[in-house]
Structure formats: structure tokens, C-alpha cells
Amino acid sequence: MKKILILGGGFAGVEAAIYLRKNNHQVTLVSQRDYFYIYPTSIWIPTGEKSREDVSIPLASLAQAHGFEFVQKEIQEIKAKEKIAICTDGTKLDGYDALIIAIGHSKTKIEGMQEHTLSICGEPEEAEMMRVKIEKLVQEGGGRIAFGFGGNPKDKSSVRGGPVFEVMFNVHNYLKKIGLRDKFELTFFAPMQKPGEKMGEKALVMMDKMLGMTKINKKVGSKITSFESDGILFEDGTKLNSDLTIFTAAGMGHDVFASSDLPLSDAGYIITNEFNKVEGIEDVWAIGDSALLLGSPEWKAKQGHVAEVMARNVAHNITNPNDKKSYIDHLNILCVMDIGNGAAFVYRSTKRAMMVPMPIIGHWIKLGWGWYCRNSKLGKIPRIPGM
Ligand SMILES: Cc1cc2nc3c(=O)[nH]c(=O)nc-3n(C[C@H](O)[C@H](O)[C@H](O)COP(=O)(O)OP(=O)(O)OC[C@H]3O[C@@H](n4cnc5c(N)ncnc54)[C@H](O)[C@@H]3O)c2cc1C
Structure with a gap:
């Protein structure tokens, strides 16, 4: 069992916490928001179909369901080589065996x-x-x-x-x-x-x-x-x-990274290997929107499902250091793009690119995914493998 600190409570951080707990590690998750915000279903807030509460899951509830510790704090600086995170209120988080960085990105x-x-x-x-x-x-x-x-x-x-x-x-x-x-x-x-x-x-x-x-x-x-x-x-x-x-x-690398000792790309993203381990620093990992996306396709995109693959891989890679998993083969674009009265199914991989119109039903599929996301993360319904 390792003592692991996760920074960020979005798709990447929450998924990592859930899967590390399945492997019996001791997990602390830190986020400045006290809820996991399901960005893909937030698109209905501007037209009043959903409220912020509808598309949020309290991190305290997720912590209780999976047995990790949740701490609400904002990170100001990361001393990666020492596996220390410093919060805006001066708190120093240290003493962990591994550090996972998943605080998303900032905007240009x-x-x-x-x-x-x-x-x-x-x-x-x-x-x-x-x-x-x-x-x-x-x-x-x-x-x-x-x-x-x-x-x-x-x-x-x-x-x-x-x-x-x-x-x-x-x-x-x-x-x-x-x-x-x-x-x-x-x-x-x-x-x-x-x-x-x-x-x-x-x-x-x-x-x-x-x-x-x-x-x-x-x-x-x-x-x-x-x-x-x-x-x-x-x-x-x-x-x-x-x-x-x-x-x-x-997007560009999170503002916090600029004042940290992390290896960064030209756009300020954290440079990792394909297993999401930060280059040159032991036991420090970066996942989700925080990490520079490797892989050759010029259409590659930072997406929630890729963030979750990275998170599950890191949970596996920390637990099984001799059998590491890479996210590169999982790079694809996959989304149900809602248009209010229907949706379009968008998929792109190295083999094919397609956009299939789904009048009416597409809207309901996306609503259904939102329901699945909330309830499966809370452990109320079983997970569909890979989702
Ligand atoms: C509107 C919208 C729709 C989308 N639709 C899709 C879709 O249909 N399919 C798909 O695959 N992807 C979709 N995406 C992309 C997907 O949501 C992102 O790739 C995903 O959210 C990345 O997850 P993350 O955990 O890396 O970052 P985030 O989800 O951004 O989470 C970052 C976490 O870090 C916390 N944090 C940030 N800064 C700090 C700090 N300084 N200190 C402490 N905590 C901090 C935040 O509070 C948050 O908990 C969509 C994105 C948006 C915005």
C-alpha cells in the first residue's frame, strides 16, 4: 500500500482516486472546488435545462463512496522533485510516496x-x-x-x-x-x-x-x-x-506549473512518458488536461475519456511497476455533440473519421450518459468496462 497525493478533482483526479482505492492504496485528493464538475453535460446550463448542481457531484460523496480523503484547498506551487504541494493558504502537503498532478489546464x-x-x-x-x-x-x-x-x-x-x-x-x-x-x-x-x-x-x-x-x-x-x-x-x-x-x-499549461520545477512543453504542459510518469522525476505522474499529449495524430485532442484512460493506467502503473500501460493506443476523438433537438456522433481514429447525425435520440443518449457518469462514479451502478 502506498500513500498517494492527487492534485485535482476532475475526470482525471477522481478516476485515479477510484482506481487507486480499488488497489488498496491510501489516497488524498485535493481540489479547490468541493465538487466534481461534469463538463460535457454543463452545455445545457446556458439554456436552463440543467443547473450547476445537476452536473456536479460533491467530492465528499465520492470520497465516502470510495474511501479516499478529500481536502478542499487551492494549489499554488508544486515542488515535484520533493513531492510537495504548497497551497494558497500556506499549507504544505508532503510525506507522500507518489504525487499525481491532475489540475487541468489554463487558457491562452x-x-x-x-x-x-x-x-x-x-x-x-x-x-x-x-x-x-x-x-x-x-x-x-x-x-x-x-x-x-x-x-x-x-x-x-x-x-x-x-x-x-x-x-x-x-x-x-x-x-x-x-x-x-x-x-x-x-x-x-x-x-x-x-x-x-x-x-x-x-x-x-x-x-x-x-x-x-x-x-x-x-x-x-x-x-x-x-x-x-x-x-x-x-x-x-x-x-x-x-x-x-x-x-x-x-488551452495552455496550468498557471501553477510555470512556478514549479516540472518539465514543460512550449505550451506549458507537463512532459511525461507514455505511461504518464513525469520525465526525469521519480514517483510523480501527470494526467488529463495537465499533461502534454503524446502520439502522432495531428488531430489528437485533450478529452475526458483520454483523461480517464490515463488515470486508470497510472493506478495500474503505480501498483504494477513491471507491467506498465500506455495511453497512446487509446487516442481518438469520441463525443456525442448535442445540438438541442438531437446530436451528432463524432468519432475519429487513425483508421476512420465520421460524424453521424442522430436526430432526437442523440440528445437522450447524452442525457443518459450524464446519468450513468454520476451514478457509476458514486458506485451506485456497475461500471461499463472502459467507460
Ligand atoms: C463544456 C465541455 C464539454 C466537453 N465535452 C466532452 C465530451 O463530450 N467528451 C470528452 O471526452 N471530453 C469532453 N470535454 C473535455 C473534458 O471535459 C476534459 O478533457 C476533462 O475535463 C479533463 O479532465 P481533467 O481532470 O484533466 O481536468 P478538469 O476536469 O478541468 O479538472 C481539473 C480539476 O482540478 C481542480 N483544480 C484546478 N486548479 C486547481 C488548483 N490550483 N488547486 C487545486 N485544484 C485545482 C479543478 O477544481 C478540477 O477539480 C469537454 C470539456 C468541456 C469544457
Whole structure:
């Protein structure tokens, strides 16, 4: 039995805690939030179908169900070589046999982004603020809403576009349902020429068709220079006017890593080997969005199911040091992209790329996954292998 410290209570940290406990290790999990936030189902908060509570699981309940210790604290600095984490309140967490880093990532910064945009991939409060702002525009009888995502040339795997498309199509359907769609101008924007190309060429054609069918404008291919209270400025000199800007910047290494002694990639992610052990440091592991994604596919993406594979592998690798598991063969894009009145099943691997429309049923499948995620993590229903 080893004494293990996990930093982060998201997909990666929670899965690692669950599987380390199955192997009888003593586990402490530290997170600044006291709940596990199920990001994939948070896309329904802006349109009022779900609340933050609906898509959160208290970490205390998970700790009780699996027998690990939960400590609510914010990490400020990691001294990886000494396996020490220092919290913002000055607490020093040390004395562990192994350290697992799973605090997600930070966002690349663009002028005015903090003040004038809201992200579905940011703090959970932002999704709730979107709901309030959309309702205000509804009360006012209409408005302009811009939806976009950014890129990071230093690490393309950190671009997160899928959830932005989901929120955009959900808002479209919500406005249609309440009879106000024609009072709103919706625009999709992104700096790259082919946003969403990770999903494959067929998916790009389908996305274009969907934008046309839903009368959502498109502004792509020009760098974003700044955000203002009433719109977005682009390098080509144009301005997109907007009353509400919903924007997800690409990720970069967590701000905490910059002041730590960890080996980092150009984009600030922790460099590990394929078994998720941090390069050059014994008994320190990095998983989920915190880790630099290895592997050759140029479409590879940081996703929740990859974070969970890494977590289960690390639990195995710590327990079985002579029989280590790699995550490389599990790299694929897999998601049910909700569009409010249905969904699209998106899959990409080295062998195939597909996007299959799933009208109506797709929406229910994603809702069903949210239910499964909550109840299986709490140990109330059995886990489906690999999920
Ligand atoms: C809206 C949305 C929809 C998505 N949909 C899908 C999908 O359909 N399929 C899919 O596979 N993936 C999806 N993803 C991606 C997936 O959610 C992420 O890859 C996954 O959350 C990564 O897990 P993680 O544990 O590494 O990071 P996170 O889930 O971000 O967890 C990080 C944890 O660390 C904690 N933390 C952060 N900073 C500190 C600190 N300084 N001190 C202490 N604790 C800290 C946080 O509170 C949190 O508990 C989606 C992402 C978003 C945002």
C-alpha cells in the first residue's frame, strides 16, 4: 500500500482516486472546488435545462463512496522533485510516496477576454452567467450573440471547439422554441480557416450545412486581436458586433506549473512518458488536461475519456511497476455533440473519421450518459468496462 497525493478533482483526479482505492492504496485528493464538475453535460446550463448542481457531484460523496480523503484547498506551487504541494493558504502537503498532478489546464489570454467574454469551458459560474445574460436579451426582445473558439499554434490538441458548437446550436433551438429566433443574430467566429477540422473533412461539410440551415453567420480565418464590451476585433480590421460573446480560448499549461520545477512543453504542459510518469522525476505522474499529449495524430485532442484512460493506467502503473500501460493506443476523438433537438456522433481514429447525425435520440443518449457518469462514479451502478 502506498500513500498517494492527487492534485485535482476532475475526470482525471477522481478516476485515479477510484482506481487507486480499488488497489488498496491510501489516497488524498485535493481540489479547490468541493465538487466534481461534469463538463460535457454543463452545455445545457446556458439554456436552463440543467443547473450547476445537476452536473456536479460533491467530492465528499465520492470520497465516502470510495474511501479516499478529500481536502478542499487551492494549489499554488508544486515542488515535484520533493513531492510537495504548497497551497494558497500556506499549507504544505508532503510525506507522500507518489504525487499525481491532475489540475487541468489554463487558457491562452487575449486582450479583453476576461472582461468581455464567457466560456463554457471555464469556471462553472460562467455557464450560469451565460444563462442570466441570454435571459436578459430574451426579456429585451432580441440581440446579437457571437460564439467562438481560439487556437494555440504551440499545441493544437488544446483547442476545444465541440462544446462551443453545442452551446451555439442549443441556444439556436432554445430561441426557436420560445419563438424569438428571428429577433436574434447568431454568429460563429474562429481565427482558423477550417475550425473543427479535427473532426474530419466530412464533419466540416456537415457543420457548414448546419450553419446554413440554422441561419447562423460565420466569420473565420482572421486572428482575433481583442474583445470589447460590444464585440470582437479582428486582424483584418473588421469588427463583429455582439451583445454577448461566448468564447473558449485554446488551452495552455496550468498557471501553477510555470512556478514549479516540472518539465514543460512550449505550451506549458507537463512532459511525461507514455505511461504518464513525469520525465526525469521519480514517483510523480501527470494526467488529463495537465499533461502534454503524446502520439502522432495531428488531430489528437485533450478529452475526458483520454483523461480517464490515463488515470486508470497510472493506478495500474503505480501498483504494477513491471507491467506498465500506455495511453497512446487509446487516442481518438469520441463525443456525442448535442445540438438541442438531437446530436451528432463524432468519432475519429487513425483508421476512420465520421460524424453521424442522430436526430432526437442523440440528445437522450447524452442525457443518459450524464446519468450513468454520476451514478457509476458514486458506485451506485456497475461500471461499463472502459467507460
Ligand atoms: C463544456 C465541455 C464539454 C466537453 N465535452 C466532452 C465530451 O463530450 N467528451 C470528452 O471526452 N471530453 C469532453 N470535454 C473535455 C473534458 O471535459 C476534459 O478533457 C476533462 O475535463 C479533463 O479532465 P481533467 O481532470 O484533466 O481536468 P478538469 O476536469 O478541468 O479538472 C481539473 C480539476 O482540478 C481542480 N483544480 C484546478 N486548479 C486547481 C488548483 N490550483 N488547486 C487545486 N485544484 C485545482 C479543478 O477544481 C478540477 O477539480 C469537454 C470539456 C468541456 C469544457
